[in-house]
Structure formats: structure tokens, C-alpha cells
Amino acid sequence: MKTWNKIKSWPLFLPVVALILVMAVNIIYDAATGSNPLSFFMISLRNTTTSGTILYGRIIDIINRGSEVAILAIGMTLVVSASAGTDISVGSVMSLCASFMCMMLAGYGVSSTTTLAVPLGIGLLCAIVMGLVCGAFNGTLVAHLSIQPMVATLILYSAARAIGLLLCNDLIVYVRNPSFAYIGAFTGPVPTPIIITAVCIIVVSLVLKKTALGMYIQSVGINAKASRIAGLNSRLLIFLAYMLCGLFAAIAGIVASSRITSADSNNIGLYLEMDAILSVALGGNSLGGGKFNLAGSIIGAYTIQAITTTLYALGVSSIQAPVFKAVIVILIVVIEAPPFKAFLRKQSAARAAAKGVRA
């Protein structure tokens, strides 16, 4: 019982259990359909005509497809921790950054191109600057005008996608250039998005480990007033968290758009804000701000992707999948809700009391 309690209080308990559950569903499904029960874990090298020898397997696919969510989850974790609110504009900002980048790369009004109008670096820089601008916009509203985070980000949630459409002249801009497509393709046998995600995670965790930034953000999230009195610039820290969230949304946008070598403003990052928030919640982080656990969020992100892939494998279409995700979100937040916990504690106390009486 004691060890069980210890395991239960482990911060990564919730995401790991969820991940194991998803794997179990996959194994059972594979066994039931008559294929190799362990095919979920198989990783092999395959030769393809388009990109040479590549790693192949369902896990690789999940890690690859989960890159965007994982990248978004990093920024979302910081925002949730610092401001006790979520940034719901990330999906739209992704789309805006991708549209802006492709517009720069292809030139305004061009719908399909194989040659780049400006060097790739400038296009990427544009996307990142756009992400930072969006982050700064959200950050200003939240930190300096003290507007509830969700309402403040609602503005860009609705406007960013529309602005992206405007930048692309209502077209889907295709940039079929190998140097651009490389970001969403393969580096050697490994998919490039995996490498980008790994770099993002390593850099952020190093910064959080080696500097006091992580601690500052947590303390602002726990009590903004107290940390301001203690000498922290709360507003600047919240602002910074939103800037970083915008930056990561931009990176995710670059990856997503490079994967399909186009800027499909209406579909890039659609519903991804939900996945990002879900990963943060699933990672065992309180949506009420304060302490955060980056590793949890990232495992959470890949768990979400595993759930999505599993749902598709089970034959659920992509527009029906939100039902299951919504149910999972509600289950998680209900389990985490203080009144529910208090109710459970009361129940177990009552049971213990009943036992005591009987004895």
C-alpha cells in the first residue's frame, strides 16, 4: 500500500499510465485482428524511392506526427504555469506563421512554386518573427492589461487564421522546393521533425535547469503578487512565457507546413490548441498554474498522438476523434478537481470509520 501511494504521487504517474493504456489497447487490437500483437513496437529500416533508407514503424510514426503537439506543449506548459490560463491561439498562430512564411517564399499571390522567391532562411525568420509578434500581442494583453488569458488569446484564435488567409490571397500556397520540404522529411533515416523537437526540448530544459527562469515562472504562477513583492518582475515573466509560446507555435507551424509543402491556412494546426492543452493536463500539470513538469507535458503530447493514431487505426475518422479527446479531457480534469478529490477522501474516510466500528 505504501509503495502504491509512492508510485501514485510520482509526477509522471498519470501520463505514463495513459501511455501504457494506449499501448495495451493497441496490443489487444492487433491480437484481435490476427496480426502480430507486438507490431505496435516494431521498428525497421525500409528503402523508399523518395527519401532513401528510413526508419519505419508505428512508434516512429507517432513520434514523428506528434512533433507539432510536443513543440506546442513546451510553450503551453510555460504559459499555463505562469498565468494560470491557456493560450488557445496556438493553432491559429501556427497557421498564420506558416501562411506568412509560404507567402514570403512563394511571393504574394503565387499559388504554386518550385523556386524560392527569397532565401529559405529569411522565410523561416519571417515565420519566427510572426510567432514572436503574436506572442508579444497575447503577452501584452495578459501581462500588462490583466485580461483573462483565454479571452485575450481568443482574439488571435479567431483573427490569426483569417489574417493568414488574407496573406495567402485566399489560396493554398504550395512551395514544392526540396530545401523547404527537407524540414518535414528525413535527415538520414530519422524524420527531421523528430530532430527539431528534440533540439527544442533539450534547449528549453537546459535553460530551465541552468537558469532560474523555470523557478521564476513557477513562483509567478503560484502567487504573482508575492513574487512581485519578492522582487521578480511578474509582468515581464508572464510576457516572456507568451512570447515563448508564440515562438514554439511558429516552429510547429514551420514543421507542419513543410510536411505538406504548402500553407493550408484553414487546416494547419486545426484543433491543435486542444491537443496542446490536453498534453499539459495529461502531463500532470495543474491548469491552475504554478508548478510545472515539462517532461510530463511532453510524454502527454506523445500520448495524445498515440491516442489519435490508435483512434484512426480503429477506424474513427479525424472529424469524429474530438469526441473521445473531449471525454478524456473531462475525465482528467474531473479527477484533478479539488472538490472531487475531497469527495473521494470523505468516502474513504467513511469506509475506514465503518471498518473501525466493525472491528
Place this chain on the structure above:
Amino acid sequence: MSKKADSKKSINSNTMLLLITIALFIVLYAGGCIAYGSKGFTHFQTFLNILITNAGLICVACGMTCVMLTGGIDISVGALIAMDCMLLAVGMQKGIGAVPMIILVLLIGIVFGIFQGFLVGYLEIQPFIVSMAGMFFCRGMTAVICTDQVSITQEISPTFYAWANAKVIVPFGGYTNNKGKYMAPYVRPGVVVALIVLIAIFLILRYTKFGRSLYAVGGSESSAAMMGLNVKLIKMKAYMLSSFLCSIGGICYCLNTMAGSVSQATGLEMDAISSAVIGGTLLTGGVGNVIGSFFGVLINGTISSIVKTNGKLASSWPNILTAALLFIFIVIQSLFAVLRSRQTGKR
């Protein structure tokens, strides 16, 4: 004494927000009339058309206002409308009558609202998270019901078709067209429903115990609790009311579009929230009324009407303009809040 002066002051700044809104609507509409007068913008019917297109939104905005008065938010409304429309369309296609389907839709709205309200009120989960999950649930459910676009034609349901095409003639403001025929202005039944809802909610908020308790909860939850109000129950009722009104709105919306599809009413929650905010409802709760929200809807409707009449502007402009307006009004609100806190600080 000072208390009285206080409330007077806060009423003043709130009425000012409402006045700004009404003035903005008049300016926008007058601008539209001047710019597109030749395209028929000056006709009374254009104004009525805005009402016809936005009948659903008016109901939704009323519900949204009630929820926002308690300091919460409900972003599931757009998806709930999509689900309602899909249910109506598929149900009638399966041969169920219009009336039972409408009752079913209203019941679903109430149950859905109770569920959301329970999570927000009794389990104290953030309204945004709850209603976002609700939004994805409804959107996904719509796809589960049917992934195709289903239209409601005359063959499927003659009753519903007749309602949708019924004209309620407005006795004034007609004009004679160039063939010398008198064109009587009309509205659709949905508008009548929406206006009844608007007036009912206005009266409820103003004159009933429940309505005033919404303001009390939004103003300060702890003092409302100390006054002996059941805060949890009131919050739950607010969400129930919102989802119920949203279902009524969904029926009005369906009467207008006569179809159900998965991508229907996307972003409607945004329109409803911005209407309420533009109409002077404070996001922090406790201040606002449905008349303001009504004008907010009219402003939104005028913007999209102008963009449509222009014909050359990209379809994403209404979205951007609404977001910009929302931005401006949120900033004004927060500036008011800062000013107010400074004033009380001085005293």
C-alpha cells in the same frame, strides 16, 4: 452615502459602454448607407435581413451574456448549434416530425447545459476548459451523427419548410420598387422567436430573483455566498440557460440555413462572445445586459453585411474586423477597470 455614489458612478461608466456601442452601430450603419446606398443598403429590408441572418446569434448571445454575468464563459455554443442542426436534419430525414425533433433538441440542450454547469459549479473546473471540451464533444458528435451535409427540403419536412419560408410582414417601412409594386418588409419566424427570447431574458435579468443573483455571483462570489445565495446552483442554472437558449438559437439558425453539416457555425462562439463584450458585458462578470449584446450582434451583422455588399473584399475580413472590435472593447474595459481601481484606491 458613498455606496450610493459608487453604484451611480459604475452605472454611468457602464451606460457609457452601452452608449458607445449604440453609437458605433449607428455610425457603422450610416457608413454602410452612404457607401452602398445604391446597392440597396438604405432599404429597411436590409436591416431586417441582418436580423434574419442573425436570429440564432441573438439567442446565443443572450445565453452567453447570462453566463458571462457570472464571470464564466461558454465556448461550446457554436458546436452545439452544429449538433442541433445536424440532429434536426437527420431526424427529419429519418421521418420524425418537426415538433418532436425540436423538443428533443431543446431537451439535449438542457441536459448538456446541466452537465457543463455541474462541472463548472460543483466541481469548480475552469469554465473555459469545460466548455472547450464541450465544444469538441459536440463538433465530434456532429460528425458521428453524419459526416455529410444534410439539407432539409420540402419533401423531408413540409412543416419545417413552411416555417422557414413563412414571412412575418412588418407593417411599416416598405418601399415601392421600380416596377411600381409595393414591397412589404418582412422577417422570418426565427426573428420573432429571437426577439421574444431577448425580451424574456431582459425581464428575467432585471426583475427576477434568479436574474439578480446572476449579477451578485458575478460581482463577488464570496459575498454572494455570504448573502445566502447558492452560488453553485446559480452557476449551474446559468450554464443550463445558456445551452437551452443556444438550442433555441440552433433551431433559428437551422430555419435560416435549412441544412446540417459538420463545419456549420464554426466561430459562432467568437461572434457571441464579441457581441456580448462589445455590448458592455464585463468579462470579469457582474456587469452587462442583453440589450447591449443585441446591439453587439447588430454591429457584427452590419460588418458582415457591408463586406458582403462590397463583394470584392476577402471572406476573412468579417473575422478580422470582429476580432479587432473585440480587442478594442476589451482594452477599453480593462482601462475602465484600471481607472476604477485607481479611484477607489485614492479614497
